[in-house]
Amino acid sequence: MLPTVIAPSILSADFARLGEEVDTVLAAGADWVHFDVMDNHYVPNLTIGPLVCSALRKHGVTAPIDVHLMVSPVDRIVGDFAEAGATLISFHPEASSHVHRTIQLIRAAGCKPGLVLNPATPVEVLDYVLDELDLVLLMSVNPGFGGQAFIPSALDKLRAVRKRIDASGRDIRLEVDGGVKPDNIGAIAAAGADTFVAGSAIFGQPDYAGVIARMRAEVAAAQPGAC
Numbered sequence: 098m099l100p101t102v103i104a105p106s107i108l109s110a111d112f113a114r115l116g117e118e119v120d121t122v123l124a125a126g127a128d129w130v131h132f133d134v135m136d137n138h139y140v141p142n143l144t145i146g147p148l149v150c151s152a153l154r155k156h157g158v159t160a161p162i163d164v165h166l167m168v169s170p171v172d173r174i175v176g177d178f179a180e181a182g183a184t185l186i187s188f189h190p191e192a193s194s195h196v197h198r199t200i201q202l203i204r205a206a207g208c209k210p211g212l213v214l215n216p217a218t219p220v221e222v223l224d225y226v227l228d229e230l231d232l233v234l235l236m237s238v239n240p241g242f243g244g245q246a247f248i249p250s251a252l253d254k255l256r257a258v259r260k261r262i263d264a265s266g267r268d269i270r271l272e273v274d275g276g277v278k279p280d281n282i283g284a285i286a287a288a289g290a291d292t293f294v295a296g297s298a299i300f301g302q303p304d305y306a307g308v309i310a311r312m313r314a315e316v317a318a319a320q321p322g323a324c
């Protein structure tokens with residue numbers, strides 16, 4: 098199992114103080130910044146784009162920026178995010194006419210590619226492309242909004258994807274996104290996730306360091322050997 102990554106979703110941060118919020122959450126022990134891009138087309142919400150990613154880099158953020166593109170069509174925006182300083186770029190297969198090509202586009206732009214599975218997207222979408230990926234992002238809510246409840250069937254799906262990743266023999270991260278909280282992260286970790294997105298659970302209360310520490314402790318208890 099790869100080392101645990103906690104990736105706070107800035108969707109739930111105070112956008113009026115975004116640089117400060119990101120500094121604070123990283124100082125509180127977060128590993129990555131999860132950056133949700135919504136286009137009011139693929140999902141019924143509109144958020145932030147490459148300008149904001151680049152502004153965070155200019156502000157001095159050096160942590161990995163984990164860009165989750167909920168944008169259709171996706172290809173045209175990949176280069177803009179690579180230039181803006183994205184580290185990882187994940188996209189939904191439904192938003193690409195040629196999934197393999199989009200993965201190559203992300204890698205050629207110098208970023209790590211991830212494929213996102215919605216709650217109703219079958220795991221077979223990973224057939225033929227898993228070996229090309231650095232990350233599988235499994236949605237445990239329908240994309241578009243923060244603060245939704247974790248969909249329990251995501252646990253079985255995590256186990257199924259974990260098996261495929263282990264069988265591949267490659268260091269592919271398994272990230273879970275949506276409704277992750279200190280009281281369910283242990284079960285999520287036990288099902289095979291190593292990378293945890295949490296928005297409202299972290300930014301929704303004042304002690305970011307306390308929540309992150311609790312999450313790490315729950316993961317460590319569920320996955321002996323994880324840190």
Ligand SMILES: O=C(CO)[C@H](O)[C@H](O)COP(=O)(O)O
Binds near residue numbers: 109239240276
């Ligand atoms: O991709 C997302 C929504 O589409 C967000 O990353 C996700 O919902 C995180 O927020 P929360 O932890 O509050 O559920």
Ligand SMILES: [Fe+2]
Binds near residue numbers: 132
């Ligand atoms: Fe996300």
